[in-house]
Structures are given as structure tokens and as C-alpha cells.
Amino acid sequence: MSTSLKKPRTITAGIEEELSPALKSYLSSFVYHLKVERGMAKNSIESYRRDIGDFLLFCPKEIGNYETDDITKYLLSLQEIGLLNTSVARKRVALGQFFGFLKDNDIETKVDMDLVPRIKLGVQLPDVLTVEEMFQLLNSLPVKTPLEIRNKLMMELLYATGMRISELLSISLHDLNLTERVILVHGKGSKQRYVPYVDTLDELFAKYLKQSRPILLKLKQSELLFLNNRGERMSRMGFWKILRKAVLEANIKKEVTPHTFRHSFATHLLEGGVNLRIVQALLGHSSIDTTQIYTHIDMKRLVETYKEYHPRA
Template identity: 40%
Template sequence: MAKDSNIIHKYNNYLLLEKALSENSIDAYMTDLAKLSTFLEKEQLTIENVTLDHLQQFIAQLYDLGINPRSVARIISGIKSFYNFLILDGYIQTDPTELLETPKIGLKLPTVLSLEEIKSILSQIDVSTKEGQRNRTIIEVLYSCGLRISELTSLKFSGLFLDEGFIKVEGKGSKQRLVPISETAIQEINNYLYYRNQQKAKKGSEDILFLSNRGTAISRIMVFHFIKEYTEKAQIKKTISPHTFRHSFATHLLEGGANIRAIQLMLGHEKITTTEIYTHMDMTYLREEIITHHPRNKNKSR
């Protein structure tokens, strides 16, 4: 087993120097590899004489221990990486992990509210008060524009282009984007501005749209709190957060027939979707996609 330890040490250096992985990533790889090493030691096997059958027995034991499929998939990925290293460094000629199957992992679907549930939540709000109108406007903007909570709390007066039907938000990495806003949300903002224009903002918060009673930008915690309060009053049993309205925004648009590319751009996703087609899509078309398909534009009733 001393030789195995030497190989594992070299693999650690390979991850650090050649793959340039972070310390946390390397620790995760080595932890998973330690599980395999323990199995091999019990079976009196060495790293170099492992077969596909041996690896399948190892994976079966992981399941027997109650390890969930997602974690098993990660361990298999680490083992494949290790044996790829052994091939590259000439320790073995054939890869025993080549036919090792990764478990299928079901997607955990986010909680989504129906339009009726959103109406029910909104109906719990007393809009005759400054706080009530502010809170209703916040929920309407979260849902009508699909914003992240951080984008909502940092929304600025200077980012409102209501006559044009857009707002400018600052997303992850301080990247800005224009988002179409519905007529319903525009009306709520105008209703809120009656109170907002009378409120004195603390220094540095003058351009912030949604203020707390202290005159500073409303906090994420406060938004979480009143959303939970209204949800409970509406007797909705789902676990709801500000992000739930973002999920509902995307889901309802997709169900209504909106272009998936338009939705991805509106959400500010930049994974594999950052291609020419997204950066060159006409903004007028994007606004039409959102306005046409968002349910809040089909029913203006409060």
C-alpha cells in the first residue's frame, strides 16, 4: 500500500500544479479517493489492479451506506479523474472507470406560485399605508420583472425608465441589464412614489427606490419577513422567499409561450447562454415577449 500512497501523493500534486484546483476542491477529491482506498485495503486490492467489477462493488457499498445519488455521482467523477491521471502517467494501460455509470440525478424543482396564489398574497396587503404600498410594489416588481432580491434592494431612481417600459438593474458581478417592466408594476411604482417622494433618505441612499423607515435601502431580511407574513395570512403552505417570485416569473412566461432565450436574458443568466444571439437580440422584441406573455399584463385587476 506504500506504493499506492506515493501515487496518491503525486495525484495531489497533479491537481494542485497542473489542474490548478483550489484547496477546497483538492480536499474534496482526496476525501472521496480516501473512501476508495479504504475499500481497496479491505479487499486487499491495489490501485493498479482494480477492475470495473471492483468499482461497481465499491459504488454499491456507497448506496448501502445511504449516500445520496448526487454525492455518489461526485465520488464517481473524482475516481474517473484519478484513473485518467493514472493513464496519463503510465501507471495503467486500460481505464477501469470507462464503463462506470454515473447515477441519474433528478432535478430539484424550485417552488413556484400560481397566479391565484400571488393574487392572494397581494390581497393581504393594506395599501392605505406607506409600508403597505411599498411592500406591494416590491412584490409586484419581484414577480413582474423576475429580479433577484439583491437587484430589488439596490434598484435606483436613476434606473427607472418607466415611459420606455424598462428598468435598469445591477446583477451579479455588478453587470447591468435592462429589464422590461409591466404596466401593472409601473402603476404600483407610481402609487408608491406618492409616499417615497415625501420620505427623507439618509445620506448615500438618496437614489435608492425602496427605503426602510430609517431612510436607508430596505434590507433583504425585511423583505423576507413581510413576504412570509403575507404568505401565512393567505394560508399558503409553501415555503416562500423573494426568489420564489423570480422562479414564478420564469415559469409563467415559459408556460405562456415566451421565448426561452428572452427569459434567460431577462434573468441575467450567463452560463452557456452568453452567445451572440443573446447580446444582439432587439430590446423592443424582448419587451414585447415579456409584456405579451406575462399573466399580470393579461389581468390588470388588483
């Protein structure tokens, strides 16, 4: 598997094309202001452009109809997904600059940034690995024995899909579509969703299904994808023990839990430029406030975006 990191695309190659002409014009004017009037560095400008564009696509409206609550809900959605508070705080600053720019240019909105809750940057447990740390962990996993092949596939899938550990351990053989590289995931509240995975897992899937799983299954019968060494359902505690050992051997100093994979998956896609709606759809986000904004996302666009941005792809 390739471990080369891909340079994130700028918003001009993705999100910006999906904005209405009016919103695109306001964003372009703001970017021009940052570049010409404030002399901001190129990387900072692209960061602002991506952050503002993501919000505008998350909540598309006529510019004068934006309200304080729109920004609050957006930032809360980012926190719910697991984006680090430092990143959420940066996005809040970007939005404040944008709406301040509109006000200075006599473009009225209903946004009052003083009423948007500030993001607390207090000490928090490291619940997200960097892309480099994730590669360090995954690439350190051996694949010599049936159990090792199973373990690596489980962890690769957690990072490739953003699934919860309960969802991973519930996958059956019938949920797999190896041709299209998608998995039917059974989430909370009997909700189902399809999630894609990277093509670099094809070989690992083949080894596990053809070699390792039959050995683990022994003479028993089971439709579950992942089995323990007795041919039975893998437990959460069983996976926890495997993960702790892998983290130790990979010399990762952070605290890593099964949910770390989910948070890292979301964070790496968001920081790479993927729109929040796409990430919510991949995660099976169940927030009442955000359900409506991603139900129309078609599978083809979701898969194409995933392949373009996932660091492991």
C-alpha cells in the same frame, strides 16, 4: 389590476415563424404524425409542438447536425432558470419522441437520447407558485399606508421582472424609465440589463414615488428607490420579514422565499410559450454555455414578447 388569466399562445403564433423553413417542415411533419398516426389529443399536440419548437429555436442547426450535447445543455439551462423537474422531464420526453420520429423516417442525427441524463423527479421543496397562487398573494397585499404601498410595489416588481432581491434593493431613482416602463438592473459581476414591467404598475409607482417615499425619506437624502422606515436602505432581512408576514396573511401554504418570485416568473413565461432565450435575457442569465444565444435579442422584441405573455400584463 386585472387578475384574468390569459390563454397561452400556441407556437404557431410565435416561435414557429422564427424557425428556418427546413426546421419548420420537420416540426410540421412530426405534428402531423402525432395527430394522424397516433391520434393524440389537441392539447398534447400543442404541448409537444411548443416544447420542440422552443428547443429548435434555442439551438438552430441543420437537422443532421444535432448532437446529444445540444439536448443536455438545453435541459440544464431550463433547470438553472428554475423550471420544475416535472416540466423539464416532460420536455425531455417530447424531444425523445421527436428525434425518434426522425430516426424512424431515416433522417439521421447525432442524437442518442440514452446518453441524455434522466430528470430526477424526487421530492423537492415548493419553490414555484402557480399563477393563481401568485395572484392570491399579490392581490391580498394592502395599500393603505406608505409602508404597505412600498411592500406591494416591491413584490409586484419581483414578479413582474424576475429580479433577484439584491438587484431590487439596489435600484436607484436614476435606473427608472417610467415613460418606457423599463428598469436598468445592476446584476452579478457588474453586469447590467434592462427589464420591462407591466403597465398595471403605473398607479402603484405614482403613489409610492409621490406619497410614500417622501414620507419614508423624512429629511434624509438617498437615491435608492426602496427605503426602510428610517429612510435608509432596505435590507434583505427586512424584506424577508415582510414577505413571511404577507405569505401567512394570504394563506399560502407553500414555502415562499424572495427567489420564489424569480423562479415563478421564469416558469410562468416558459410554460406560457416564451422561448428560453427571451427568459434568459430577462433574467440576466450568466451561464457561459448560454450567453451567446441571447446577446442578439433586441429590446423591442423582448418587451413585446414580455407584454404578450406575462400573466400580470
